[in-house]
Amino acid sequence: MGHDQQPIWRRAATHTLHTSLILKASLEERLHESTGLLLADNEALLNLAATGSLLRMSEIAHRLVLSRGGTTKVIDRIEEMGLVERHPDPEDRRATVVVITSAGRDAMAAARKVIDATLEEMWAAHISTEEAELMVEVMDRVLKANRGELE
């Protein structure tokens, strides 16, 4: 019943975790349904586009906070769809560089539309600009403080 007064920070954490769970699931579902992409696929494309279109596998793994094996599968998946290409790195023959294709850029744009529409409906519509600014600040602080927790 309502008689357990929880510390405010625990309530903040559980509410945030729970909201993220629901939001992420909805994003994943709508994105997958309309583009065939998973959120991780889209993240990979976004990172590629934001960095001169070219990244090593290990750098992608790091940016997506994903294991190396998991990254192999993400790239397998979107390479199969023609959204990226793998090329050997001439400077280090152990490495593979991944390059986004123009189909990849198109897919990314389509994904952005779906994600933004969902985010506006489920998230932005209920949060003021000031609140959003504070959330960015706070989340950024927490993130920086825990950098290295998950490498």
Place this chain on the structure above:
Amino acid sequence: MGHDQQPIWRRAATHTLHTSLILKASLEERLHESTGLLLADNEALLNLAATGSLLRMSEIAHRLVLSRGGTTKVIDRIEEMGLVERHPDPEDRRATVVVITSAGRDAMAAARKVIDATLEEMWAAHISTEEAELMVEVMDRVLKANRGELE
């Protein structure tokens, strides 16, 4: 590099999602390592303890935002550990009620310690009381607005 000015609400969403991802992974890892429980197992115990120690499978599924099949497995797991017991519901023989055992209450207390320690270190230490209060309010608003997104 930094020339893509994103809308603040998208940045708020991605930061929140990313922070939640890291926090949840750390919680899961530390909890599992020190008690053998998964977060979902702990959630099930918490819900049982908070409601007279007794719930139906379907009610647990609903509270954990988990599929029915997933719930069967959560309860299988913690029943195996002796933390809960399944009993037939005398009022409806299709149903199963789950009851927390005293070992379950002990496990719950141990889990709370680990979780709170982690939360204090990774979360509470970097957020003020006012910020936490605002986060609860905002997350609650978003949650309520999207009630029913994921049933």
Place this chain on the structure above:
DNA sequence: CTAGATTACTTTCTCAGTAAACTATATACC
């Protein structure tokens, strides 16, 4: 009172992701 629909739970199949073993290349030390 009994045939069909619904509800509660479990089982099976599949999938995304991790961890550890494996292959190939690169670097360090002697």
Place this chain on the structure above:
DNA sequence: GGTATATAGTTTACTGAGAAAGTAATCTAG
């Protein structure tokens, strides 16, 4: 230069969770 160690990526075995089919019990209509 040659052996040991480290690094990049892939492969394999496993795990947690979802979806759909399966089983059993209950409810509803006629």
